[in-house]
Amino acid sequence: MIKDETVSYAFLVLLGQLSPVERAVFVLREAFSYHYGDIAMLLEKTEANCRKIYSRAKQKLPNDLHGHTENTEHVDFLAKTFIEASMTGDFEDFIDILTEDVVLVNDGGGRVISAIYPIVNKQRVSAYLKGVSARGSFHGGLFPVMVNSQKGILQTRDGHPVRVICFALDSKQKNIQSIYIVSNPEKLNHIAVSAYRID
Template sequence: MTTTLAEAHDELRPLMFSIAYRMLGSVVEAEDVVQEAFLRLHRSPQDGVDNLEAYATTVTTRLAIDTLRSARVRRERYVGPWLPEPIVDSADADPAHRLELDETVSTAFLVLLEALSPVERAVFVLREVIGYEYAEVAAVVDKSEANCRQIFARARKRINDGRPRFEASREDRDRLAAEFLAAISDGDLTGLERLLAEDVVFVGDGGGRAPAIQKPMTGAVSVARFLLGLMRQGERFGVLLDLVHANGQPALRTRAADGALLGVMTIDVDADRIVGLHNVLNPDKLGHLGPVGDLNTLLGRRA
């Protein structure tokens, strides 16, 4: 092996985090998996390792599968809807969390992946995202090539059934997001309803730690009125809204008057309408983005 683990650390870490985050939908858990994977790599004999990248991928994926199996039990007890932890794309973002922000890290896509079993998720990520051949995937998950082909076909069908019908360009997504923010800020109910698809879905994730709706809300009229009600409430406490990019898509960041982060809401666009809004309010899922405010205290509520 011509490259030592120490020399390859900076090159391997983004790949390992990319796999772990897509597998788990959690920045914290992905960091833990990557750290444990590096510890195992350091402890294992490397003399017989011909391909360090493949070895690192295998260790990371298997650890992520085990972690996801454990996480599934916790998520069954989770208060309200579970959403992945957002990764905000900014100049001062943690370099350790930077990964190729494409459709496969969008909030909507990661939510779709939740329907897959841990092994299905691993096969799909390795084949569809990382671009591994079936023989390589089979070696990582310890399955036959034929079995991996079947697993991937089933997983891809389930994912494709839930994907947007029409992919919007980044320019169109950003334009709709800007119009969305303007309509909310202006209290423009008619304009807001016009931007939302008739079957738009709003999902809030407070995890029992922040006030959020316990079930998804659907329908342009209901969602528009709910959002404007939130805006009126936020204005009383000097809440600030601004547009950012999170998980490769436009998002609305909510901050307290002192700048502390309160939430990140990703905006899903299909063609020329907003079809989904995923609002992460759980402070446990925002800590990696900087100082987090207490929404319950702000609103004078008890968690």
């Protein structure tokens, strides 16, 4: 179902139709190709249960994951809010625009230190973002850019990409329901980041 190296905005927005557990199972299986046994261990569920959850999640999503259009102007606003929060260390305004059941997925590819498990709910995502920000994880250049034909945030250090951050909105196209952070060097090499920067 996923044709690109990274998960597109359209894919993330559609994940808003799933429950937090369904989203976690689906992303781990579909985007990261985790085995059901590994997913079961990570989420503390049985392998059979994870198979059922994945099957149920897949039935809820359309076959074409690339035809969804987001509110791009609002995504610009969200990107700029995140960048300002990263620069000041004050994430309160950004946290206010997260849904209660927001899910943050990190892809470090085992080569970059990152959260192994999907982080679920507003309180935990807030604590995670504030924690990694306090440790300097977002130091460097942060730019709104086009990533695989979608708008996102590129973080650079010494002219090299170190992280790409994408958001997906809820069904009302207002609050952030999913955050996807790619810091896996192998995937960063394949991300088509254009020179276009949003002012």
